[in-house]
Amino acid sequence: MTTITVPITKELESFISEELNAGTSESKAHLVRFALMRLREERALSRIGEAEADIKAGRVYKGDLKKLIKKF
Numbered sequence: 001m002t003t004i005t006v007p008i009t010k011e012l013e014s015f016i017s018e019e020l021n022a023g024t025s026e027s028k029a030h031l032v033r034f035a036l037m038r039l040r041e042e043r044a045l046s047r048i049g050e051a052e053a054d055i056k057a058g059r060v061y062k063g064d065l066k067k068l069i070k071k072f
């Protein structure tokens with residue numbers, strides 16, 4: 001596992017302390033890892049939503065992938 005150092009604002013430091021005091025996380029590192037995993041999940045869900053919107057709007061291509069690549 002890699003360790004990184006990231007400067008944070010006083011507000012974020014306070015938020016982290018509040019979360020630790022509330023018992024919602026076991027450590028600062030755990031809280032940051034959890035936040036990053038949630039960000040990754042949110043982005044994946046956003047991409048799925050965009051793909052669904054493209055499908056509904058008809059912005060899709062069907063057919064042989066090699067032929068489609070040549071087309072573009």
